[in-house]
Amino acid sequence: xxxxxxxxxxxxxxxxxxxxxxxxxxxxxxxxxxxxxxxxxxxxxxxxxxxxxxxxxxxxxxxxxxxxxxxxxxxxxxxxxxxxxxxxxxxxxxxxxxxxxxxxxxxxxxxxxxxxxxxxxxxxxxxxxxxxxxxxxxxxxxxxxxxxxxxxxxxxxxxxxxxxxxxxxxxxxxxxxxxxxxxxxxxxxxxxxxxxxxxxxxxxxxxxxxxxxxxxxxxxxxxxxxxxxxxxxxxxxxxxxx
Amino acid sequence: xxxxxxxxxxxxxxxxxxxxxxxxxxxxxxxxxxxxxxxxxxxxxxxxxxxxxxxxxxxxxxxxxxxxxxxxxxxxxxxxxxxxxxxxxxxxxxxxxxxxxxxxxxxxxxxxxxxxxxxxxxxxxxxxxxxxxxxxxxxxxxxxxxxxxxxxxxxxxxxxxxxxxxxxxxxxxxxxxxxxxxxxx
Numbered sequence: 001x002x003x004x005x006x007x008x009x010x011x012x013x014x015x016x017x018x019x020x021x022x023x024x025x026x027x028x029x030x031x032x033x034x035x036x037x038x039x040x041x042x043x044x045x046x047x048x049x050x051x052x053x054x055x056x057x058x059x060x061x062x063x064x065x066x067x068x069x070x071x072x073x074x075x076x077x078x079x080x081x082x083x084x085x086x087x088x089x090x091x092x093x094x095x096x097x098x099x100x101x102x103x104x105x106x107x108x109x110x111x112x113x114x115x116x117x118x119x120x121x122x123x124x125x126x127x128x129x130x131x132x133x134x135x136x137x138x139x140x141x142x143x144x145x146x147x148x149x150x151x152x153x154x155x156x157x158x159x160x161x162x163x164x165x166x167x168x169x170x171x172x173x174x175x176x177x178x179x180x181x182x183x184x185x186x187x188x189x190x191x192x193x194x195x196x197x198x199x200x201x202x203x204x205x206x207x208x209x210x211x212x213x214x215x216x217x218x219x220x221x222x223x224x225x226x227x228x229x230x231x232x233x234x235x236x237x238x239x240x241x242x
Numbered sequence: 243x244x245x246x247x248x249x250x251x252x253x254x255x256x257x258x259x260x261x262x263x264x265x266x267x268x269x270x271x272x273x274x275x276x277x278x279x280x281x282x283x284x285x286x287x288x289x290x291x292x293x294x295x296x297x298x299x300x301x302x303x304x305x306x307x308x309x310x311x312x313x314x315x316x317x318x319x320x321x322x323x324x325x326x327x328x329x330x331x332x333x334x335x336x337x338x339x340x341x342x343x344x345x346x347x348x349x350x351x352x353x354x355x356x357x358x359x360x361x362x363x364x365x366x367x368x369x370x371x372x373x374x375x376x377x378x379x380x381x382x383x384x385x386x387x388x389x390x391x392x393x394x395x396x397x398x399x400x401x402x403x404x405x406x407x408x409x410x411x412x413x414x415x416x417x418x419x420x421x422x423x424x425x426x427x
Contacts, residue, residue, distance in 0.1 A: 088314060203285065220289055223282040227310035233303045234286075240296040 052203040053219040056211055057194075059109055064134065064142050066097060067107035072215045073238045075106060075231075078113035078199035080207040081126040081146075084155035085225035089208040090146070092228050096235065106235060110146070112195040113207050119157055125183070127192045129165045132182035136174045144172045214241035246413045253416035257340045266339065271332030278324050279312050280305075323401035330408035337415045344419075 059065070059074055077093065079086045093108055100106035112130075114123030126149065133145035148168045153159045169179040199209055203221060210222040212234055218241050220234060257263050280287060287308070290301050312321050395402070 084317075085315065092314070205282075218294070221283075221285045223286070224311060224315040226283075226308060227314045229310055230304065230307035233300070233307045234290075237290065237294060237296045237300045237304055240300060242295055 052201065053211060053221060055198070055201040056213075056219065057198045059213070064110040064130075064139060065107050066110070066143055067101040068104035069107060071104055071107035073100075073106045073235055074109055074213045075235075076109040076111060076211045076213065078111045078195065078204050078207065078209040080113050080115045080119060080123045081130075081149060081153070082119035082123045082155055082157055082159065083115065083207045086208045087150045087153060087155050089210075089225040090150045092225065092231060094147075095228050096231055099232070100235060105239065110142075111199065112192045113199040113204060113209060114192065114196060115207060122157055122159060122161060124189070124192060125161055126159070126165070127195075128186075128188045129169075129179075129183055131188040131191065132179055133169065133172065133174060135182060136169075136178055137172065141172055141174065145169070148172065212238050214238040216241050246416075249413060249416040249420050253337065253419040256419055257337055263336050263340060267332040267336035269332070270335050271328045274331045275325065275328040276309075278328065279309055282315070283308055283311075317398070319395065319398055320401060323398070323405050326405045327401065327408065330405065330412060334408055334411050334415060337412070337419065341415065341418060 056076060059076065061069065075093070075096070077089070079090075096106060097108055101108070112127040114127050116124070130142055130145050130149070134142035137144075145168055148171060149164070152164050152168070165183065166176050166180060170176055202209075202211060205223065208225055212220040212222055214220075215238075218238070220238065222231070222234060258267070287305055290296075290304050294301055312324070316324060
């Protein structure tokens with residue numbers, strides 16, 4: 001009887017401790033695995049996570065860049081084109097470029113991060129379509145293609161690729177036959193995979209995944225479709241980096 | 243159902259008559275909410291607060307502005323259950339503290355339900371940006387992240403389940419608080 005009472009008295013603190021251990025474990029596990037979609041092991045600690053940002057592929061003129069290449073702050077965004085949060089964040093970034101892009105303070109660098117588990121086939125094909133737009137047109141065509149795509153897509157695997165992809169190509173003045181031929185060639189598969197690998201190597205755990213780079217090279221990770229105010233505050237902070 | 247609501251109402255009257263318990267429940271709910279909204283950007287917050295050379299005011303502005311992510315980085319469903327989980331978590335834990343201080347035995351069912359609700363909530367949290375649910379981190383370790391896509395709410399089920407379990411736990415705890423300590427025949 002006394003033993004039973006003792007057990008009951010102990011059950012609550014044990015449950016609380018167990019819950020604490022599980023919460024801590026889950027958070028550590030989350031950081032450790034970084035929800036990496038290629039199942040590579042990524043470092044667990046914050047220090048190591050910061051170092052991961054240094055694995056970001058250097059920004060070069062081969063990147064798709066909107067704004068001044070010599071801008072004080074550069075925002076590298078890794079995007080899954082079927083992700084509804086990327087669609088939302090795209091308009092946030094357009095707002096950023098309206099405010100900071102024209103003065104040359106901020107440049108927007110666009111990279112691919114198709115999440116195969118969530119958006120199989122479609123996200124990669126859409127990424128390839130943007131590359132084809134850049135090849136058959138120019139850097140402006142690339143951005144026009146993406147802007148129009150995010151206007152049209154309902155996201156979450158509901159985009160009708162056969163209709164939407166060639167339609168945008170036509171609308172921005174690309175030759176449809178060449179565009180379709182480029183799209184089926186798979187010539188950009190490696191480039192897209194390289195971007196994806198780089199996103200996960202830098203600690204990307206989902207999309208949109210962005211890295212804000214200050215003039216002095218300091219990098220800030222930004223996860224998710226954060227509101228314009230948050231992005232603006234982060235840009236203002238990065239602009240103050242000496 | 244009506245009886246359950248009466249239990250909750252009466253237990254609230256008992257527990258939250260004390261401002262200290264209101265303060266505790268509010269603090270826990272706010273802490274849980276902040277934890278969930280900031281979770282995807284703990285790395286950024288750490289980076290901004292520890293290594294940035296910018297003024298403190300600029301650092302704090304970044305941290306506070308990230309709270310706006312609840313409206314842009316969560317779907318309506320996930321934002322709703324995130325807020326509900328935070329509030330229920332604060333209330334349930336506060337009522338458990340009340341019970342402990344009053345030396346009322348909780349009972350196995352109450353502990354199991356409250357514990358399951360919290361655990362389920364943990365699995366369902368994470369910003370709703372594509373692919374960053376905490377559960378996906380765990381599943382991807384086993385190469386099973388794709389399993390989430392089979393669920394209609396893509397993992398949000400755990401958040402909903404958590405709200406249900408925490409609400410159930412709240413009813414059980416309320417009953418314990420309201421019912422006097424009697425030996426049933």
